[in-house]
Amino acid sequence: MIRLGSNSPTRALILKNFGIDFIQNGGDFDEDSIKTTNPKSFCYEATKGKFDELYKKYGVDDMPLLVADSVVTANNKLLRKAKDEADARAMLELQSGNETSVITCMIYKSKEKELIDISITTYEFDKFDKEHMDEYIKSGECFGKAGAIMVEGFCKPYIKNVKGYESTAMGLCAQKLIAFM
Numbered sequence: 001m002i003r004l005g006s007n008s009p010t011r012a013l014i015l016k017n018f019g020i021d022f023i024q025n026g027g028d029f030d031e032d033s034i035k036t037t038n039p040k041s042f043c044y045e046a047t048k049g050k051f052d053e054l055y056k057k058y059g060v061d062d063m064p065l066l067v068a069d070s071v072v073t074a075n076n077k078l079l080r081k082a083k084d085e086a087d088a089r090a091m092l093e094l095q096s097g098n099e100t101s102v103i104t105c106m107i108y109k110s111k112e113k114e115l116i117d118i119s120i121t122t123y124e125f126d127k128f129d130k131e132h133m134d135e136y137i138k139s140g141e142c143f144g145k146a147g148a149i150m151v152e153g154f155c156k157p158y159i160k161n162v163k164g165y166e167s168t169a170m171g172l173c174a175q176k177l178i179a180f181m
């Protein structure tokens, strides 16, 4: 049993799909406190901030702690979670017909060992259909997700090429976690 230090329903789904038993306790680390706009550095600092908060609160004596952060980058821009529909549209238009990468950092710590991992999954997307994109934004599914994308949903039909794990792109590199645990 591990403690998923996250509010993310997608991270919970990934652990469930990979058969990892967990309880879920999210934190409230303020990612706006991070100054860097370098996507990889931002992702690491956010993960470290989340980890420090939850490690202080729970420790790892009763069970290992897992935290993570995901950001998206296209054209070297840092894309976090969309603030509103206009923001989501801008993020999606930037990624339409473009190459985009999802960067996921995770920290796993037990009494015996610790993993800090940064994994990247890169997609080459076809141009997004405008009507489909409008529907997706209206559905609200674009919110709460880095870069406003859903690789297992909205984006699926547009994937021309992918390099890396889908789990990484959804928020937790489950394959590396399982290999380490």
Ligand SMILES: Nc1nc2c(ncn2[C@@H]2O[C@H](COP(=O)(O)OP(=O)(O)OP(=O)(O)O)[C@@H](O)[C@H]2O)c(=O)[nH]1
Binding pocket: 005, 006, 007, 008, 009, 010, 011, 026, 027, 050, 068, 069, 070, 071, 081, 102, 144, 145, 146, 149, 150, 151, 152, 169, 170, 171, 172
């Ligand atoms: N379903 C889905 N979720 C995604 C995808 N890409 C990123 N996400 C989610 O986008 C969110 C990125 O925001 P984060 O700040 O890392 O995490 P959070 O949702 O705020 O949750 P915490 O772990 O509590 O910080 C995470 O919940 C990821 O699981 C995707 O393609 N599909």
